[in-house]
Amino acid sequence: MIALDFSTFLGRFHPVIVHLPIGFLLLAIVFEWLQKRKEATSYHSLVSTAWFLGALSAILAAFCGWLLANGGDYPESELFWHRWLGVGLAVAATVGWWIKREPGNYSKVIHKLLSAGIVLILVLEGHLGGNITHGEDYLVEYAPEPLKGLFSKEKPENEYPSLSDVDTVLIYPQMVYPILESKCVACHNNKEQRGGLNMEDLVAFQEGGDNGPVIAAGNPLESELFRRVTLSPSSEKYMPPRGEPLSYNEIQVLHWWISQGADPEKVLNPKEVQEGVKPVLLGLYQLDTEIKPWYASVSLEPLDSLNLNKIRENGFSIKSLGAENNLLDLKFSGDSLTAENLAVLGEASEHITWLSLAGSNVQDDWLEPVAAFTNLTRLQLEKTSITDAGVSKLQGLEHLEALNLYGTQVTDDAMESIAALPALKRVYLWGTKVSPKAINELKQSNTDLEVIGGINGQ
Amino acid sequence: MCTHHHNKNYSRRDFLTKTSLGMGALSMASMLDPLGVFAKDKGGLAPSFNGGGALGQPHFTPRVKRVIYLFQSGAPSQIDLFDYKPLLNKLNGQDIPESVLGGQRLTGMTAGQASFPLAGTIFNFKQHGESGAWMSDLMPHTSKIVDELCFIKSMYTEAINHDPAITFLQTGSQLPGRPSIGSWVSYGLGSDNRNLPEFVVLVTKGKMGQPLYARLWGNGFLPSQHQGVQFRSGKDPVLYLTNPPGVDGHGRRDQLDHLQKLQQMNHEDIGDPEILARMAQYEMAFRMQTSVPEIMDTSDEPDHIYEMYGEDSRKPGTFAANCLLARRLAERDVKFIQLYHQGWDQHGDLPNAIRVQCKDTDQPTAALISDLKQRGMLEDTLVIWGGEFGRTNYSQGQLTADNFGRDHHPKCFTIFMAGAGIKKGLTLGATDDFGYNVVQRPVHVHDFQATLMHLLGVDHERLTFKFQGRRYRLTDVHGEVVKEILA
Numbered sequence: 001m002i003a004l005d006f007s008t009f010l011g012r013f014h015p016v017i018v019h020l021p022i023g024f025l026l027l028a029i030v031f032e033w034l035q036k037r038k039e040a041t042s043y044h045s046l047v048s049t050a051w052f053l054g055a056l057s058a059i060l061a062a063f064c065g066w067l068l069a070n071g072g073d074y075p076e077s078e079l080f081w082h083r084w085l086g087v088g089l090a091v092a093a094t095v096g097w098w099i100k101r102e103p104g105n106y107s108k109v110i111h112k113l114l115s116a117g118i119v120l121i122l123v124l125e126g127h128l129g130g131n132i133t134h135g136e137d138y139l140v141e142y143a144p145e146p147l148k149g150l151f152s153k154e155k156p157e158n159e160y161p162s163l164s165d166v167d168t169v170l171i172y173p174q175m176v177y178p179i180l181e182s183k184c185v186a187c188h189n190n191k192e193q194r195g196g197l198n199m200e201d202l203v204a205f206q207e208g209g210d211n212g213p214v215i216a217a218g219n220p221l222e223s224e225l226f227r228r229v230t231l232s233p234s235s236e237k238y239m240p241p242r243g244e245p246l247s248y249n250e251i252q253v254l255h256w257w258i259s260q261g262a263d264p265e266k267v268l269n270p271k272e273v274q275e276g277v278k279p280v281l282l283g284l285y286q287l288d289t290e291i292k293p294w295y296a297s298v299s300l301e302p303l304d305s306l307n308l309n310k311i312r313e314n315g316f317s318i319k320s321l322g323a324e325n326n327l328l329d330l331k332f333s334g335d336s337l338t339a340e341n342l343a344v345l346g347e348a349s350e351h352i353t354w355l356s357l358a359g360s361n362v363q364d365d366w367l368e369p370v371a372a373f374t375n376l377t378r379l380q381l382e383k384t385s386i387t388d389a390g391v392s393k394l395q396g397l398e399h400l401e402a403l404n405l406y407g408t409q410v411t412d413d414a415m416e417s418i419a420a421l422p423a424l425k426r427v428y429l430w431g432t433k434v435s436p437k438a439i440n441e442l443k444q445s446n447t448d449l450e451v452i453g454g455i456n457g458q
Numbered sequence: 459m460c461t462h463h464h465n466k467n468y469s470r471r472d473f474l475t476k477t478s479l480g481m482g483a484l485s486m487a488s489m490l491d492p493l494g495v496f497a498k499d500k501g502g503l504a505p506s507f508n509g510g511g512a513l514g515q516p517h518f519t520p521r522v523k524r525v526i527y528l529f530q531s532g533a534p535s536q537i538d539l540f541d542y543k544p545l546l547n548k549l550n551g552q553d554i555p556e557s558v559l560g561g562q563r564l565t566g567m568t569a570g571q572a573s574f575p576l577a578g579t580i581f582n583f584k585q586h587g588e589s590g591a592w593m594s595d596l597m598p599h600t601s602k603i604v605d606e607l608c609f610i611k612s613m614y615t616e617a618i619n620h621d622p623a624i625t626f627l628q629t630g631s632q633l634p635g636r637p638s639i640g641s642w643v644s645y646g647l648g649s650d651n652r653n654l655p656e657f658v659v660l661v662t663k664g665k666m667g668q669p670l671y672a673r674l675w676g677n678g679f680l681p682s683q684h685q686g687v688q689f690r691s692g693k694d695p696v697l698y699l700t701n702p703p704g705v706d707g708h709g710r711r712d713q714l715d716h717l718q719k720l721q722q723m724n725h726e727d728i729g730d731p732e733i734l735a736r737m738a739q740y741e742m743a744f745r746m747q748t749s750v751p752e753i754m755d756t757s758d759e760p761d762h763i764y765e766m767y768g769e770d771s772r773k774p775g776t777f778a779a780n781c782l783l784a785r786r787l788a789e790r791d792v793k794f795i796q797l798y799h800q801g802w803d804q805h806g807d808l809p810n811a812i813r814v815q816c817k818d819t820d821q822p823t824a825a826l827i828s829d830l831k832q833r834g835m836l837e838d839t840l841v842i843w844g845g846e847f848g849r850t851n852y853s854q855g856q857l858t859a860d861n862f863g864r865d866h867h868p869k870c871f872t873i874f875m876a877g878a879g880i881k882k883g884l885t886l887g888a889t890d891d892f893g894y895n896v897v898q899r900p901v902h903v904h905d906f907q908a909t910l911m912h913l914l915g916v917d918h919e920r921l922t923f924k925f926q927g928r929r930y931r932l933t934d935v936h937g938e939v940v941k942e943i944l945a
Binding site: 296321324380406426430 | 515516517518519520650831832833834837915
């Protein structure tokens, strides 16, 4: 540990020393050119001294650089060319120094090639080093527009693949791993395991790093992984140590995944996505997890127009749910309804999703066929003489979300039938014989159900 | 004398459209689908649905079937009602920094003012409900139902004076002549109740303030049966609707039947589409002779409902009475119900004037929303409350400890909505600490209109009408649906 600390200490002199070979070697080449132009021999010792200093500092810089790279703050993938060009430069500079001691022994071509080679390596090596330290965009970030276009790569709008189908998403491989891959795997992979952690391989990832597992399932704040990416960026333990930090949205996804158990095989269930996470998933993956109303998820062939006409002849007004949905919105107005009229709706039992019999003369017994309307989501029976017996006929409406019973003869006894409707979200009970106590009990028995009584206690 | 002349009333444009395009379209259709042209249910079910809107059926599933728009004419001060800015109280009396003002175009009423002293509100603000929405104590009743509401605090507009601004909000253009929102809705979606107009307007009686013109509910270039029909308080809710003395309903029906025949002949002869509009309006008027008195007679409302809307609701023509009427109209499936309440233009003496306005409107607004809710009507009804722009954060005229005025401010204002299809308890957007500029999620008037149409199931880009050689729409060439507020 101490040895590593000391080598890192030395390594960090790399950014200081790297400037020396650049200066010395360029100076050596300039001196050489001057010497030739003025045909003055007095430059000779200066030239070989400059080459000597250049070679010495290049070797030192390469040595420190090597130690710094071993310190582990830099991913090997970005380092490769910088490392070996640096070594190459040290070798070339040493060769140069050797040649320049007796320049007359070598042909002009060799001198020219050497100078050109050194300049080329310096430019490339300096640029690569700059990229590692400051980031790839640094140099041309503020370049004038046309120039910028030449250099900067078009950044993709979204780094993560769009997930369009909400039904088949695996949370870990499709949502979490792409984040790890873009931000962590460069240093934690099968070949290289900084801190003993390999995130490329699932089994190794679950085993954790040198200090044990990095994820505490169900508890993001206790998870080393989450802690490291949310530390102060100035902290030495902050991850990733270099490059783009994790965005707010990415951190939210990690938090969400860990807090629901960090299960690598879990399939996304839109119902379990909390409100706050929905916009995050929409932003990162274009994945809309808003739960659609039932009627939006049903796709049916349009109802035959003969049936439509029949329904219309029986006194119902018919509306469609728009050009993209073949479900129907039916309404009966007036007090001339008969049981036969309602029975005719059986022809459209799958298609009716909204039905209003409000204010009509509907009787309890006539509601029998309504229970077979498999896609019914809204039923309006307000201001009718429906009683508990009518409500009990509605059993089997699996997708009924809103039931309006205001101004009916319903009593406390209907609460059981109402509670048994599995998808019910809102029930209107103002102006009925239902007692406040029964309303309270219904509210408590199902917290997802909104029970709307009278506003001023009527 | 030659009485049978050429078709001089049949405009060149109508003629060309009907003949060339009509025949062309027919032959085109028969080429594409030789057997289907005359089939009855061509185009799926579309033609057999609903009350004759131009769209046939909505573009997508409507979350809202009807709208009640409580228009607060004159522009209520968002700073004294909804948009709490403690910084203004801290800097009370200091000049507004030039950096905040940012070269904004000012009205002639304050442009010459030597200084623009910031005026903090003198009303108390509190957070209400589970949603924690800020409201001043000017609206105690509305404060109780904030969890039903969705506030947009980042509305902005382009006009700086009332008439262009209100025309902009109602028709999508600052210049008069375009159809208003209600007319577009009526044109596109048709009627759900053939005994009442699709678009009804109620104006609070006896209010002073910026004038309102009938063109605000006008049909513009759309067929004229789509204009808003104003219901007045008093003996004649709709002018000229009752039979003249000595004519009974039977006689009127007889007269209309014969008139229809003449109009029909006239139409076959001349072909002007406005003849059809006129015929539709005669028939509507006849049906309204029975439906309107039934709506306007609120004697069947129980006392507790009057108490809920406030004592004013017993006085016809008040905002409270109009709110109650709005609910009755909504119950009968009128699609677009527009209330106007004047008197919010408080350039001076704002603290006193705004108290009066809030007393008029607060309780009825809250009562209307609650009443709709208990009847289950918020399932498919949308209520909107708002004015045409906001008011400045600096005082117009002298600023004293308890009195000040505020000028027009187009750069930010607050509206709220309640009901179907939108997120309850949400506050969208924010203004800066001075309450002057929008800093988060700006919502332009056209965005608001696009969202309103979206909730009604209409793609605002696809409901158009060709006029003077170009297709017009409510949002002209602008407008983005504000998806954040959709439930």
